[in-house]
Amino acid sequence: MPLMSATASRTVAASAPADTRIYAVGDIHGRADLLSEITARIDDDIRRRPIAHAVEIYLGDYIDRGPHSKTVLDLLAARLVANRAVCLRGNHEAVMEGFLRDPTILPYWLQLGGLQTLASYGVELHDENETAFSLHRRFVNAFPRAHELVMQCLRDHFCCGDFLFVHAGIRPNIPIEHQDVNDLIWIRSEFLDSTRKHERFIVHGHTPVPHPDIRPNRINIDTCAWRTGTLTCIAIEGSTILFL
Known part of the structure; x- marks a missing residue:
């Protein structure tokens, strides 16, 4: 498996639009401390190397597992407003959105790290007998309007030049406009094992x-x-792909 060191750069058979630099950030999973460092690096890079158009893209999975999901969404809300950042929907956001609509999926969300997300909003389990409906009610009350707006702004994919940005990948042999949204946020082996040349060069996360x-x-x-x-x-x- 050809793996890149963090200090390397590579030329690929795809190109961004002229006078454009694209910054893409991988899965954050509640690590607000690391996100703060990355946004500072992006801002510093733009100051040192000004360019006409800077496009900032986050590939999804902002929440769960790490300790500070709420703060991550606070930071992304600010980047959406100040930098017109593009935020993609990851499978973890999709599951949280599902819980906001339907409390009965709580056990599934907890398997994916939802307990850490709930705690970041100050929603701790009262006891092991608390119902999903009670926890749902407390989470809805704690979920700020600004974060609802972030969820409404999430995209399932984003194209820029010859590059396609998605959370998980695409199903090979299917045109981008006909891709199933579930594949874009969940797919693994069918995409990862494919060596075919896709319509665009794919930038993705999802699989560590x-x-x-x-x-x-x-x-x-x-x-x-x-x-x-x-x-x-x-x-x-x-x-050229450069690692910040």
Whole structure:
């Protein structure tokens, strides 16, 4: 498996639009401390290397597992307003949105790290006998309007130049406009095992790797930040991918 070191850069067979630099950030999973460091690096990079158009993209899975999901969404809300950041929907956001609509999926969400997200909003389990409906009511009351707006702004994919940004990947051989949304946020082996040239070069997360994994048709930048302490950000300019 060709893995990239954090200090490397690579030229790929795809190109961003002229006078444009794209910053893409992998799965955050409640690590607000790492997100703060990354946004500072992005801001510093733009100051040092001004460019006409800077596009900031977050690949989803902002919540669960790590300790500060609420703060992550606070930070992303600010980037959406100040930088017009593009925030994609990850499978963890989709599950949380599902719980906000339907309390009965609580056990499934808890398996994915939802307990840490609830705690970050000050919603602790009262006792092991508390019902999903009671917990749902308390979470809805604690969920700020600003975070509802963030959820409404989430996208399932984003195209820029020859690059397609998605959370998990795409189903090979299917045109982008006909992709199933569930595949975009959940797919694994069918996409990861494919060597075919897709319509666009895919930038994705979802499946943790020890280091950014770059292939001829895609790059995976989910470096399991919640556990490793490494949140990956790439800067794409022309056909060059640089690791911040």
